[in-house]
Amino acid sequence: MAKKALHISSALAKTQDGGIQITFTIPFELVSVARGEALTEYAKEIEVPGFRKGKAPLEKVRERVPAGSLIEHTLSHLLPKALAEIINKERIRPAIYPKFELIKAEEGEAWEVRAVTCEVPIVNLGDYKRIISGALRAKSIWTPGKGEKPKEPSKEEKEQEIIHALLESVKVEIPKLLIDEEVNARLSNLLEKIERLGLTLDGYLASVGKTTDSLRGEYEIQAKNTIALDLILTTIAREEKIDTKETEVDAAITAASGDPKVAERLNTPEQRRLVRGVLARRAALDLLSALL
Numbered sequence: 533m534a535k536k537a538l539h540i541s542s543a544l545a546k547t548q549d550g551g552i553q554i555t556f557t558i559p560f561e562l563v564s565v566a567r568g569e570a571l572t573e574y575a576k577e578i579e580v581p582g583f584r585k586g587k588a589p590l591e592k593v594r595e596r597v598p599a600g601s602l603i604e605h606t607l608s609h610l611l612p613k614a615l616a617e618i619i620n621k622e623r624i625r626p627a628i629y630p631k632f633e634l635i636k637a638e639e640g641e642a643w644e645v646r647a648v649t650c651e652v653p654i655v656n657l658g659d660y661k662r663i664i665s666g667a668l669r670a671k672s673i674w675t676p677g678k679g680e681k682p683k684e685p686s687k688e689e690k691e692q693e694i695i696h697a698l699l700e701s702v703k704v705e706i707p708k709l710l711i712d713e714e715v716n717a718r719l720s721n722l723l724e725k726i727e728r729l730g731l732t733l734d735g736y737l738a739s740v741g742k743t744t745d746s747l748r749g750e751y752e753i754q755a756k757n758t759i760a761l762d763l764i765l766t767t768i769a770r771e772e773k774i775d776t777k778e779t780e781v782d783a784a785i786t787a788a789s790g791d792p793k794v795a796e797r798l799n800t801p802e803q804r805r806l807v808r809g810v811l812a813r814r815a816a817l818d819l820l821s822a823l824l
Contacts, residue, residue, distance in 0.1 A: 650707035
C-alpha cells in the first residue's frame with residue numbers, strides 16, 4: 533500500500549479590521565526531515581573536535597547548535613512554501629510579512645506555528661476630485677462687503693486642505709496590526725533621540741507634560757492618518773495611471789543620499805520599490821493640487 537503523503541495543514545481566521553491569523557500544523561515526520569536538512573547546512577560551517585569540517589555526524593553537530601537557532605532554521609525550510617500555498621489558495625493580499633510564533637514543538641509530535649499579518653485595506657475613493665474641488669472652492673468663496681478678500685492659498689496650504697479633505701471623505705479601515713507597527717517604530721525612534729540627549733523617557737515625558745499612554749494615543753492617531761493617506765494617494769496614483777520612471781527613482785536615490793556609497797546601498801529592489809511608491813504618491817498630490 534502506498535504511503536499517505538504528508539502535508540502541512542493550516543487554519544485561517546480573520547478579524548473585522550483585516551487582521552489575519554494562520555495556524556500551521558506540521559507533521560513531525562516533515563519536521564524531522566527539515567531538521568536534518570538544517571543540520572546538514574550547519575555541518576558545513578561548524579567545527580566538531582575529532583572530525584573534519586562537514587564530516588561530523590549530525591547528532592554531534594546538533595549538540596553544538598543552540599536549540600532556538602535549530603528550530604528557527606528548521607522552520608525556514610517549511611514555512612515559506614506553506615505560507616505561499618495558503619496565500620494563493622485564500623487569495624490573501626498581505627500588507628506586511630507575517631510574524632511567526634511557535635506554539636508547540638514537542639519531540640515526536642506535530643508542531644504548531646501561528647502566523648499573524650493583515651490584508652492590504654480596500655480603498656473606495658468615491659468622487660474624490662469633486663470633493664477636493666468643492667473643499668478648496670469653499671475656502672476661496674468671498675462675498676463683497678464681508679471683509680478683505682482672502683489671499684490665494686499657497687501650495688502648502690492647498691496640500692493641507694487636500695489631505696484634510698481626503699482623510700475626512702475617504703474612509704479606510706486600518707488594521708490594528710499596521711497601526712501598532714507604525715506606533716512602535718515612532719516610539720523606538722523617539723527613545724533613540726532621547727538616549728542620544730542623555731535623557732530618560734520619564735524625564736522627557738515630564739518635561740512635555742505627557743504620559744506613556746497619552747503619547748501612545750497621539751502616535752496612534754498620527755499613525756492611522758499617515759497609513760490612510762498613503763493608501764489613498766497610492767490608490768489615486770493607480771487610478772490616474774501615474775507612471776514613475778526608473779530615471780526618476782535613480783535621481784531621488786542620488787539626491788537623498790548625497791554619497792555614492794550610500795546611494796549604492798539604497799539601490800536595492802526593495803528600496804527602489806519604496807522610493808517608487810513615495811514618488812507616485814507625491815505625483816498624485818501634485819495632480820490634485822492642480823485641480824484649481
